[in-house]
Amino acid sequence: MSYIFGKEKWLTLYRKPENRRKVWIYVVTSDGQDIFIDKYDEWLEFQDYIDSNDLQIKKIGLQFKSNVVQHEVEDAEAVYVVRSVKGQLNSDTLQCYTIGLLRDGEVSKTFYIVPSLTPDIKCVDDFESCFKEAFVYNVRQSETI
Numbered sequence: 001m002s003y004i005f006g007k008e009k010w011l012t013l014y015r016k017p018e019n020r021r022k023v024w025i026y027v028v029t030s031d032g033q034d035i036f037i038d039k040y041d042e043w044l045e046f047q048d049y050i051d052s053n054d055l056q057i058k059k060i061g062l063q064f065k066s067n068v069v070q071h072e073v074e075d076a077e078a079v080y081v082v083r084s085v086k087g088q089l090n091s092d093t094l095q096c097y098t099i100g101l102l103r104d105g106e107v108s109k110t111f112y113i114v115p116s117l118t119p120d121i122k123c124v125d126d127f128e129s130c131f132k133e134a135f136v137y138n139v140r141q142s143e144t145i
Helices: 007-014 046-052
Strands: 023-029 034-037 057-064 067-072 078-086 094-103 106-113 118-126 135-137
Touching: 007 034, 023 067, 046 135, 057 078, 057 094, 067 094, 078 106, 094 118
Parallel strands: none
Antiparallel strands: 023 034, 023 057, 057 067, 078 094, 078 135, 094 106, 106 118
């Protein structure tokens, strides 16, 4: 895990030339910590961090350079972040990130074109049609023994 904690530490890393064109996943946790994630695979492990520190996600977003988009998580059961692509016949393929919030079995999603973070498609999908590994849960999942 190589999460970046705090805006000052993020700025120090961001100033390096190799980091200037990255899109960062931006999280604010219930302890007020700003966390930046630069590798998508680390998002897929973020549930472990949340659980081991007994935290919840309060805000989720993306950052490219000084452009930030964020969503208040409020009462969402889980946060959904996934990379995707959008293509059309005879045009360029667009790289995207999708941010979604799970409430009552439905995921409200916004697709952002990267790196500009331009919002594109907004939709609501059923939980079952989403990639389960891309969810980080605020509501603890319990097992019946």
